[in-house]
Amino acid sequence: MRPKLLLRSTILTTACLAAAVLLMAPSANGRSETQRLKVEVAEVGSRFRVDEAYLDANDLATRGASFLAEGYLYRDGTLTCEAFACNGVVYDADGVPSPEFPDALLGTWICAGTHLEDIAAGVQGPISFTTQLFDLGTEPGTETIVTTGLELGAMGKAVDRAITGGTGQYARASGVQSETLIGFNNIDVTFEGKSWTGITLSTTITVR
8 A cells, every 4th residue: 555645545446548349339319328438547646635524643534534536537558557656647846737648638537435444444345435427528527427336445456336327428328337446646746745646547437
């Protein structure tokens, strides 16, 4: 794992963007009956927020803490990780984040949820319950997929989540999101004393 934000990042879980594979003929809403997207997520650690009323003496979140995270969605195969240290997010001298690979950017990932366990306990199983938004359109909200479910504290272990809907061609979407935590970006980066470590996720979204 990692110090503080490395640990808290394991509460999140969700998303690696990639190419869509259309498996059946298009339906009336403009998408195939079954569509599979494999994507990668690089969380922007500086954008993470947690309810400070639920932090312990070491500033780690405890059960019941709500949180909000945001990241970049990339095509599958864009990000690289070595010993769980990944790329995908860069900061300028003023601490302003930007995508490291803008040509491979597919959209934005937003995750909001609640801790089910204390981060300090190092739980490998379900550690939070979240809703994730995959914003894939050229304009905010025009092409989205929404999922809900559990997040795991374990590295490299997949968990299935329910697709609950979306907008645009995904307005009637259902199906399954399979998510795996594969590493962390900016593990050693701090700004004004705060760690800006972000999680890195690999996700396969099967929309029906």
